[in-house]
Amino acid sequence: MMSSIIPKSKAKGTDICAFNNYYYIIRSDLGRYMQTSDLNKGSDISIFSLHPACQNGDHYIGGDSYFHIIKGDSCRRVTNLSTDxxxxxxxxxxxxxxxxHYFASVGYFYIIFQEKGTYIKTTSMYENSDPREHSLDPDFKNGLYYWGPPHCKQTSDCFNFLKPDISVSENAEFCTGPDLSKNKHTAVDSVHPNVFNFLIGGLSVNKGPGTGMWEKIKRCFLCHYCITNKELLQN
Incomplete structure (x- = not known):
């Protein structure tokens, strides 16, 4: 059986978002999150503890000042995921x-409804001020994760999404574009293996079929982000 990344819809408490100058990959099942300044180069990787109150969210949204954690019909806003x-x-x-899917970019929150093929753009999720509903381009409909790039300077939509159908025969890639409604001026970049491995299913894609187990260690000798992984191959 070919391995693949587990989509966010099937991995509660897992998400990708951006806050200030960094990207964040949330893993509630590990009680950790990864921080990196570049998804493609895998630069400045660090691993931090995820505060219990910030775990098991349905969606995680970044921005310039706050993280937003959606659980059901409620949202928790914090400035630090480790301390709440x-x-x-x-x-x-x-x-x-x-x-x-939810993400923030250029002062707006974006809410994607994949089955309907639409998204809402609003400046506030609790007041729904200035709501705008748009059609989602079919090529952008089936992303596994969506997030807004840090410090996007666009005056309109600015977004990233992890491409679907990632397998051992393909490179993990994410798209960057200026408009969710039109497949126009969209760039594609690969995800660095050290970053991609932190997603659920990433180890199996990059290392082959098996069960990935992450083990926290006090000192790191084999990798630069303070945890190592062991592959437990299935018999």
């Missing part, structure tokens, strides 16, 4: 509930 600092909880506006 400055935590505030609020209810989502009814039009902002039930999305398949």
């Amino acid at each position: 600092k400055d935590a505030i909880d609020f209810s989502l506006h009814h039009k902002c509930r039930g999305g398949d």
